[in-house]
Amino acid sequence: MLRNTLRAESGVPFLSSEQRADPLFINSIARAMQVLAAFHDADRPLSLSDIAERAGVDRSGAQRIVHTLRSLGYIQRDAEDRGFLPGIRIMDHTLDYLRLxxxxxxxxxxxxxxxxxxxxxxxxxxxxxxxxxxxxxxxxxxxxxxxxxxxxxxxxxxxxxxxxxxxxxxxxxxxxxxxxxxxxxxxxxxxxxxxxxxxxxxxxxxxxxxxxxxxxxxxxxxxxxxxxxxxxxxxxxxxxxxxxxxxxxxxxxxxxxxxxxxxxxxxxxx
Structure with a gap:
């Protein structure tokens, strides 16, 4: 009846059994979105361990995803090198959603x-x-x-x-x-x-x-x-x-x- 793809009210997605069994569903993309969603409600830059825990992925997987997203501009290092923050490229997608x-x-x-x-x-x-x-x-x-x-x-x-x-x-x-x-x-x-x-x-x-x-x-x-x-x-x-x-x-x-x-x-x- 209602969508069941958010963890509580935070907006953090989780994978249902139906999604995992769907042959067209790409789990690696879903994990990348979970990593981006790890920043929901964060009040400071996040360490790699923070991201892995919040996203519900292992640390090795989080490291690879963060590296990929950072190289694409979707994650960046904090200016004081205290951890990671969302990157400016996220704003492009926000604009697309709002204008369309x-x-x-x-x-x-x-x-x-x-x-x-x-x-x-x-x-x-x-x-x-x-x-x-x-x-x-x-x-x-x-x-x-x-x-x-x-x-x-x-x-x-x-x-x-x-x-x-x-x-x-x-x-x-x-x-x-x-x-x-x-x-x-x-x-x-x-x-x-x-x-x-x-x-x-x-x-x-x-x-x-x-x-x-x-x-x-x-x-x-x-x-x-x-x-x-x-x-x-x-x-x-x-x-x-x-x-x-x-x-x-x-x-x-x-x-x-x-x-x-x-x-x-x-x-x-x-």
Whole structure:
């Protein structure tokens, strides 16, 4: 039902038994992608041993893959020679994805207009099973560096966009995501009980948008509205986020939800 090729919410791929048995599947390419994925969530340059452990490959294999990727520009040594980092050639593929993705193409002008209207942070996330991945981030004056980065992901079970996405799925599909997620809380208010989360998903389904208060960040209120394909299946979501120092949740949803819903309709019917 849902793709099972990511390790938890990190985005690190692992090889299923079906993939290993597929005669067209090239295991060496998969291992190279696992090595590149070893940098997900790293907060420093990685040693060869770090890469091997994170990628789930032996040290000898990691050494050969790192050498190959380094010679091609996809991995580089840290400037202070403390270990390895992703190389600049990775950016070429990021650009290709962003410029050729049809959803991002049609969503961008709508999101720019939404950002002008709401004067708060506006994000576009893409649905990837147990996580949602930010593909566009239009910031407010309050944002940190980390919060501005395209490619950052948050769990589907606890994010405003994730609730909006799950509201477009059946309860069975949504519960599958919830129960298979690492439901470690981000804040004291993060919902982690599957029953409470599915009730929030149902409330979202009934009103057409989610309202998440301090689920990912303390002091943040956010609404989410799903983006769907012509069959109504969720592809991603619009997030609009503000500060509880400036808004009550009720005021925020009253002001922002109609604008976000209008933007989602414009993207869905582009």
């Amino acid at each position: 993705n049809p959803l991002i193409q049609r969503a961008t002008p709508v999101l720019l207009e939404l950002r002008r209207n709401v004067q708060e942070r506006v994000d576009l996330s893409l649905f990837d099973g147990q996580r949602v991945v930010y593909a566009a981030r239009m910031q407010s004056k309050r944002e940190s560096f980390y919060a501005t980065l395209v490619g950052h992901s948050v769990p589907t079970f606890s994010s405003s966009g994730g609730w909006a996405i799950m509201a477009r799925l059946s309860d069975e599909e949504a519960m599958d995501i919830i129960e298979n997620s690492d439901r470690s809380p981000f804040t004291p208010r993060t919902l982690t009980d599957p029953g409470e989360i599915i009730e929030e998903v149902r409330r979202t389904r009934a009103r057409g948008y989610s309202l998440a208060v301090e689920q990912i960040l303390l002091g943040e209120v956010a609404i989410g509205v799903a983006i769907t394909n012509p069959q109504g299946r969720p592809l991603g979501a619009i997030h609009v986020a503000g500060s509880l120092s400036e808004w009550t949740p009720e005021e925020f949803s009253t002001r922002m939800a109609p604008l976000a819903l209008e933007a989602a309709r414009a993207i869905n019917h582009y």
